[in-house]
Amino acid sequence: MRVPHDDGPPPPPRPPKGRKRPGERAAEAGASDMSQEPGRAALSPTVAGGEAGESLSLRPQSLAEYVGQAALKRKLEVFVRAARGRDEPLDHTLLHGPPGLGKTTMAHILAHELGVRLHLTSGPAIEHKGVLAGHLTALGPRDVLFIDEIHRLAPTVEESLYSAMEDGRIDLPVGEGTRARTIGFELAPFTLIGATTRTALLSGPLRDRFQIIEAIEFYGDDELAAIVCRTASILGVPVSGAAALEIGRRSRGTPRIANRLIRRVRDFAQVRGARSIELADATAALLELGIDSEGLDMLDRRLLTMIVENFRGGPVGVEALGASLGEPRDTLESVVEPFLLQRGFLLRTSRGRVATMKAARHLGLELPPGWQGALDL
Known part of the structure; x- marks a missing residue:
């Protein structure tokens, strides 16, 4: 039985099928007039629903459509074909790499290639064992459970996940005090796909329970x-x-x-x-958009300029850089630095960060004599 709420006036009635609200008709008329106005651009969005709809349609649906990561695709194709040939779930899989490289997309593709449903969640969203049990018991045979940012699971939740991954069951306490007891729930055979941007923060026992561990690298x-x-x-x-x-x-x-x-x-x-x-x-x-010829944005250039001008090229600790730039350490380490390190603009040493000669040349900055970055030619 649905309980009424007094949260405000009821929503406006839906117009009959085939009719539109006045505002919608006016918007369409305005769009029509704009398209007929001389000198207007020929480019226009073709996907319904705006950019939210576009972001969904841009995701490839199969390994054949997935661009890049050739070595990873070859291995995953073998694992998927073997699992389907045995009519078994794919082994538990861990995907790691910087943000934005396609870990979630790869989980969608694996579920599609396996011909099963994909259930999505994230480490911070699984607050306690009950939430985890709800996700696990909703899985059908050979379904895929995808946990993004899996390194952020609470320790008690992570411990419950061990038995689910190894034994196909989860134990939950029922009752309190002397009447408390544990009830075990049998789970359908499933595949856990975990994704993380911080492999070092993943506990050893959890990492060891994944049979497939693969990195997604930067693209060319x-x-x-x-x-x-x-x-x-x-x-x-x-x-x-x-x-x-x-x-x-x-x-x-x-x-x-x-x-x-x-x-x-x-x-x-x-x-x-x-x-x-x-x-x-x-x-x-x-x-x-502030993106220069080397792909550096404003924050990249601020960081490199700060190292060269304020810290004489380095080395400088990431905490000092974060305080000077007004940016949190996590942003610098996980968002800014990986690209600068990959492209040779930054060095990460035991004493701190050092800007390279390439960075100085790109920014057109003069460097002091004896600067350590000069060693990187």
């Missing part, structure tokens, strides 16, 4: 260009190969950023009245 510029072309095609936006490569080159090795940038470049091109995205359109839009 050509792979990101292919992702940009695929995304632009889905969005209905023509893009040249040179423009796609330029966007991919400045995407920090991360598909999530590449997809975000192609949307923003599309906006600039649309407002300028362009019928397709060319190299000049992409370059101008990325300049407006």
